[in-house]
Amino acid sequence: MTYRQRLSFFIVLDSVIVLTAIFFSRFLLSASLNVFTVPLVLSSITLLLSHHCYSFYYKLYKKVWKYASIGELMTIIKAVTLSIGTAAVLQRLIYNDTHFRLLAVTWMLHILLIGGTRFYKRVRKDPGETQLQNKDERKRTLVIGAGSAGTMVARQLLGNRDSELRPVAFIDDNVRKQHLDILGIPVIGGVDRIEQAAAELQIDNIVIAIPSLRRKELNRIYQACAKTAAKTQIIPMIEDLALGRVSVNQFRDVQVEDLLGREPVELDIGSISGYITARTVLVTGAGGSIGSELCRQVLKFQPKRLILLGHGENSIYAIEIELKNAFPSGETEIVTEIADLQDAERMLAVMSLHKPHVVYHAAAHKHVPLMERNPEEAVKNNIIGTLNAGRAASLCGVETFVMISTDKAVNPTSVMGATKRLAEMVIQNLDRTSFTKFVAVRFGNVLGSRGSVIPLFKQQIEKGGPVTVTHPDMIRYFMTIPEASKLVIQAGALAEGGEVFVLDMGEPVKIVDLAKNLILLSGNSVEEIGIEFTGIRPGEKLFEELLKEEEKGDAQVHPKIYVGRTAEIRMAEIHDLLKRYDGCGPAELRERLLDLANDRNKTHYEASPTVFLPVSV
Incomplete structure (x- = not known):
């Protein structure tokens, strides 16, 4: 009417x-x-x-x-x-x-x-009536959390005739709520009752309805849910609900990122805006997993111009289209440059043309086994490429140069780690004689990056297994790509020059546990897929470190960022290596890299306060 x-x-x-x-x-x-x-x-x-x-x-x-x-x-x-x-x-x-x-x-x-x-x-419209309808057709659902969000989830599920889920019980650790009924649905106990309740009530689905849940607690709840045969989902995070991006009944599958046990990064927006907003920013390796996420995060601070530099045209084209669609306002000019880091003249030309204020150097060869077989390519890209980019930045008056490093640069046992350690020395040496502030940011594995174990495990699970893990005791530090990128940007705001910033990676994760979680998240059992141990690969360590003993200090400049003490910079020996590396065989070059990066078999050269190397391969 x-x-x-x-x-x-x-x-x-x-x-x-x-x-x-x-x-x-x-x-x-x-x-x-x-x-x-x-x-x-x-x-x-x-x-x-x-x-x-x-x-x-x-x-x-x-x-x-x-x-x-x-x-x-x-x-x-x-x-x-x-x-x-x-x-x-x-x-x-x-x-x-x-x-x-x-x-x-x-x-x-x-x-x-x-x-x-x-x-x-x-x-x-009372849920009780709807609950009786389709009683045998809807999936029996256990709701974890009997608070306001859980009640809202249950109300919407009961009142939605088209929903395939029917809540039959709540789980909540609050003893004051246990043994009570909410919307006619009983609160049957705490998290320790999940497995038993799922069996007794023939639960098909579990919905975790606690949007403000800390990740460590989520991990505990998920491990309990994983013992059941029910599909486990989660409601969106509280910030997404508060901003109206999603509704409370838009469940999603639990992701491995949810189980890291890490809390969201809080950035110092003021300090970051001061060195990025309305300025020109250049990102090398902009088509890669870290570089592309850096571009996404940087654009949120509205720089005047963002330069996407990369060697692969397809990846650069893809990130350019994505960013222009995601930020259509045009407040930031997005420019692409196809360039090879190993071409010193090209790097200098790009820097001279755009005159960036900030450079994020994310381009690198990072696949450990591949670099073991091709050490000369690791030298070209990771050391010479960093040198070319850093020298061009210095000559063109860049204010801040942030290099992305890795925990594999600490006491390296691989070619990749050794070349990244030497690249750190290169930029620390450049900082000593340049007006540009050169810093490195060191962190561990990022979930979902190209070459990481997550995509490999997912492919193996899709094929029916087994999932291959090198060693049952192998552990790694993990963080998400957005978290790593945010902290890299924050480190740039904290840079005074010459630092090696180390990101707080939280607790290390056993790779075999990560594999088990991925199998369970995919809806399979570990017994069905299987886990096969293949042995440690060349260049791998059982565990990674974030600082060498002589680098360790107490300086913490941000809740999740530490500053390591500067170790010895051996530029003369690096200079000698770069002049002679192409005459070495792979095995000899590998040994020279590891000796130099680990301060073994030192060769004495005349002191040279700075060594600018106009190297172009």
């Missing part, structure tokens, strides 16, 4: 209710059929008019009652109470008397009838 028809209906309905309430109250109290007295008629008219006035004031005629809740009930009570109060005042003014018993009974009947008619649609 139209709004006008709806308004007319409620005015007529309320008028009947008001008159019925007051006359029926008079009948109940007097037990007489003679209820039409002058005072009563006058009070009825007053009550009727005041009711409509307060109903319009509180917008009772505009509310959609099938979604009514406690708030609407309180509004009804206010309107009715004020109407009765107005009638009482009129009785006192005209007759110098107030019929309190009459008005009290009228007040109760008034609320009962008004509330009953308004909540009729809400009662018809």
Whole structure:
């Protein structure tokens, strides 16, 4: 019906209710059929008019009652109470008397009838009725969390006829809620009851409905859920709900990133904006997993220009299109440059053309086994490429140069780690004689990056297994790509020059446990897929370190960023290596890299405060 028809209906309905309430109250109290007295008629008219006035004031005629809740009930009570109060005042003014018993009974009947008619649609929409429908067709669901979010999830599932899920029980560690019913659904116990409850109640789905849950606690809950055969999902994070990006019933599968046990990164927005906003930023390796995420994060701070530099045209084209679609406002000019780090003249030309204020150097060869077989390529890209990019940045007046390093650069046992350690020395040496602030940021593995174990494990699971793990005791530090990128940007804001920043990687993770979690998250069992141990690969260590012993210090410049002490910089030996590396065989070059990076078999050269190497391969 139209709004006008709806308004007319409620005015007529309320008028009947008001008159019925007051006359029926008079009948109940007097037990007489003679209820039409002058005072009563006058009070009825007053009550009727005041009711409509307060109903319009509180917008009772505009509310959609099938979604009514406690708030609407309180509004009804206010309107009715004020109407009765107005009638009482009129009785006192005209007759110098107030019929309190009459008005009290009228007040109760008034609320009962008004509330009953308004909540009729809400009662018809009661979850209990929907719960009975499709009882055998909907998947039996266990809701973890009986708080406001869990209650909202249950209410929406029960009230949505199209939902395939039917909540049958809550799990909550709050003992005050246990053994109670919420929306007719029992709270049957804490997290330790999940496995037993799933078996007893024949649970098909589990929904974790605690949006503010800390990741360590989520990991504990998920491990309990993983012992069941039910599919486990989670509601969106609280920040996404608060910003209205998603609704509470948009469940998603639990991701391995959720189980890291790490809390979200809090950035110092002011310091970052000061060196990025309205300025020119260049990212090398912009098409890679880290470089592309750096570009996404940098754009949030609205630089004047963002230069995407990379060697692979397809990856650079892909990130350019993505960024222009994601940030269509055009506040930041996005420019692409296809360039090879090993070409010193090209790097100098790019830097001279764009004159960036900030450079994030993310380009590198990082695949450990491949670099073991091709050490000369690691030297070209990781050392010479860094040198070319750093020298060009210095000559062109770049303010801050941030190099992405790795925990494999600490006491390296691989060619990749050794070349990244030597690249750190290169930029620390450049910092000594340049106005540019050169810093390195060192962190461990990032989940989902190209060449990481996560994509490999997922492929193996899709093929039916087995998942291959090199050693049962191998551990690694992990963080997500967005987290690593945010902290790299934060480190740039903290740079004074020459530092090696080390990101707090949290607790190390056993690779075999990561494999088991991925198998369970894919909906399979470890027994079905299987895990096969293949042995440690060349250049790998059982565990990685973030700082060498002589680099360790107490300096913490951010809750998740430490500064390591500067170790010895052996530029003369690096210079000698770069002049002669192409005459070495792979095995000899590997040994020279590891000796130099680990300060073994030192060769003495004349002191040279700076060595600029105009190397172009």
